Amino acid sequence: MPEVEITSRRLTAGLAGARVESALAPGLVALKTFDPPLEALAGRELDGVRRIGKMLAVEAGDLTLLIHLMSAGRLQLFDGRASLRDRASRVLVRLEDGHELRLREFGTQQRAWAKLLPANAVAEDDAVAGLGPDAYPAPPLDEFTALLAQPRHLHPLLRDQRTIAGIGRSWVDELLWTARLSPFQKGSDLGSADIDALHAACDEVLGAALDHYERVIADTVPDKLPMPLQVHRRAGEDCPRCGTRIEAIHFRDYVMCYCPEEQTGGRILKDRRLSRLLK
Numbered sequence: 001m002p003e004v005e006i007t008s009r010r011l012t013a014g015l016a017g018a019r020v021e022s023a024l025a026p027g028l029v030a031l032k033t034f035d036p037p038l039e040a041l042a043g044r045e046l047d048g049v050r051r052i053g054k055m056l057a058v059e060a061g062d063l064t065l066l067i068h069l070m071s072a073g074r075l076q077l078f079d080g081r082a083s084l085r086d087r088a089s090r091v092l093v094r095l096e097d098g099h100e101l102r103l104r105e106f107g108t109q110q111r112a113w114a115k116l117l118p119a120n121a122v123a124e125d126d127a128v129a130g131l132g133p134d135a136y137p138a139p140p141l142d143e144f145t146a147l148l149a150q151p152r153h154l155h156p157l158l159r160d161q162r163t164i165a166g167i168g169r170s171w172v173d174e175l176l177w178t179a180r181l182s183p184f185q186k187g188s189d190l191g192s193a194d195i196d197a198l199h200a201a202c203d204e205v206l207g208a209a210l211d212h213y214e215r216v217i218a219d220t221v222p223d224k225l226p227m228p229l230q231v232h233r234r235a236g237e238d239c240p241r242c243g244t245r246i247e248a249i250h251f252r253d254y255v256m257c258y259c260p261e262e263q264t265g266g267r268i269l270k271d272r273r274l275s276r277l278l279k
């Protein structure tokens with residue numbers, strides 16, 4: 001959420017009122033719709049960029065370009081035109097003032113996507129219709145309590161956008177660490193003090209991250225954001241609160257980090273990567 005939110009704020013400041021000259025999708029697989037065609041954006045004035053969960057919605061009157069950056073995508077405003085040889089380019093929106101709004105994706109996977117939709121169809125789109133309430137600001141406590149009352153582990157439960165929208169792989173570690181909860185505790189087993197702690201953590205952690213980005217990010221959002229993380233990606237370092245070594249569990253496409261002393265009753269959980277090797 002915080003990375004997408006700061007992107008939407010900076011882009012809105014940079015492009016609201018700009019008129020589209022042309023639009024094209026060099027990364028054809030990224031564009032998931034064909035009607036209306038992307039060229040329909042030409043001549044339209046952009047109103048700004050709104051965040052919907054972890055997605056961005058570029059608003060252009062009665063059309064909306066809905067974008068999911070996934071883990072390696074960036075939506076940025078550039079001074080000039082991209083070289084058509086830039087293999088990171090997925091969607092290019094050229095503006096009459098010479099700027100270019102560019103969806104780029106780094107790495108080898110092509111997972112970021114865009115959909116051009118009638119503005120009044122966005123709420124019913126598959127990617128939007130099933131979203132839970134936004135994690136920031138956190139929903140009222142009774143609603144939050146009801147959302148989490150599921151017999152599922154907290155780590156996947158909080159990342160499930162249908163439960164609550166906006167929490168990704170990095171911030172879930174930070175939220176659980178802040179609330180001193182095990183990633184493997186079940187939502188339905190939480191006591192009211194645990195729920196309170198997690199609810200407060202949403203506002204505290206995500207709000208602080210956003211404040212941090214407001215301070216350190218200028219007009220252009222950089223390729224790599226300076227994420228203010230305390231435990232995620234910090235396996236092997238000392239817990240900033242209690243000094244215990246932060247442990248990690250490696251999954252196929254992400255890493256879960258936690259403080260054993262404060263989150264799992266001193267237990268170091270089995271690393272799935274290790275157990276796979278032992279099979």
Ligand SMILES: [Zn+2]
Nearest residue numbers: 239242259262
């Ligand atoms: Zn600790």
